[in-house]
Amino acid sequence: MVTTPILEREAAPRLSVVVPVFDEQDVLPLFAERLRPVLDGLGVTYEVLTVDDGSRDATPAVLEGLRRRWPELRTVRLRRNSGHQNALTAGLHRSRGQYVVSIDVDLQDPPEVIAEMLLLAESAGLDVVHGVRTDRRTDTPFKRWTAGLYYRLVRRVVGAAVPANAGDFRLLSRAAVDALTELPEHLPVYRLLVPWLGLPSGEVAYARASRAAGRSKYPLSRMVRLALDSITGFSAAPLRMATWLGCAGVALCVVLGGAALAAYLWGSVVPGWASMFVALVFLGAVQLLCLGLLGEYVARIFTTVQSRPAYVVAFDSHAAPRRHAAAGR
Known part of the structure; x- marks a missing residue:
């Protein structure tokens, strides 16, 4: 008789929180300290899926230490740096929740908004809830100007369905995640891909905060690359x-x-x-x-x-017990 491993039989959590990280050893403890009370207070089952995008500092060790004290924390480690959007792809593809929230680790997007996102999605039957930045005073004038230029440009080229000032802080239903997984995108830009799906969506407004610690991983060169990928990937x-x-x-x-x-x-x-x-x-x-x-x-x-894979997974803490169980049989 073929038996199903315990981890395959267990029920999927109600919520998955996908967090791409790259060289974030300084801000990770602050992020966990602020995120955990929010998720524990929701009263639903959840997992926090951190995707280590080939960090070169002590990020893997910090994540391992946090995981020992936080059972719901799951770590996925990529073999090399694949970029923020590809790390986000890895997290979405391996998430198990009925709802999936993507959020950056720098605490510029407040974790407390997750509760409002989940409530709106469940009450209104929405597949997508965008986090929209209504107050960006903590950003530099140059950052605000370039961000405004980017959103005006992509809304003109791609369409008005793209929410202004909505980054990668959003909630997706399992149906939305499955639809994204089926798309053959090698250079995804999710802030444009998600509106392109045309699923029922809503917005939650929040004020953008300053980075809690560490340095920004999005310099001008990466912002220019994101703009080029956005335009060339969605318009001729x-x-x-x-x-x-x-x-x-x-x-x-x-x-x-x-x-x-x-x-x-x-x-x-x-x-x-x-x-x-x-x-x-x-x-x-x-x-x-x-x-x-x-x-x-x-x-x-x-x-x-x-047709090369956009990322290569080196380790997944959720799959590790399964491998050990298979080795013992």
Whole structure:
């Protein structure tokens, strides 16, 4: 007779909290100290699934220490740094809860809002509840300006269904998580993918706090990369922009050519390098921009054709007892 392992028979928790972490040894104890009372007070079964995205500091040791004192804490360790969105993917794919909340560890998104999210989802029958930042005074002016520019751009390109100032702090139902899991995305951007599903959704507003400890893992280069992935992954508008730039360049050349011909016929040709220099630089810039936009799309095609996994799991504390049980049989 084939027996089912205990961990496979156990009921799924009501709530899973997915937390991507990367070099967060300083803030992890503060995060656990604040998150645990919130979840214990919900009166539902839960798991906290931390995804260690190849940390190089003492993060794995800190997580192991927390796990010994917090039975609901589960750790998944990736073999290498795969990026925030891929670490989030690993957490969503391995979560077991009927509802799944994703939250960053830096405490800029308040864990106390999770209770409000769960209550709204259950009472209104929603599959998605977005956490929307209504107060970003703790961010730098440059951060607020670039964030506003990003959301205006993606809402114009992708559609108004994308909530403004909604990051990766959200609640998903099991149906929403399963729908995301079935998508063949190699470069996911969940703040756009989730609204794209078109599932019943709501919003919970909150004030964004300052980072509790440590340094931000999202410098300007990663924000630019996120913007490029967002646009190229959800719209062909940049390719059309390259076409319009080419048309504008041709029109400008026709105008300049007509002006040069008219000057020649009137006998007022004045030799000079400035107009020629500006025309060459403009046309060269347009060509390079168009090639760069094409390269972004070709790179996405290349990544998809390779079909390499977006992440590789080295360890899952939930699966470890199962392996030990299998070895003892």
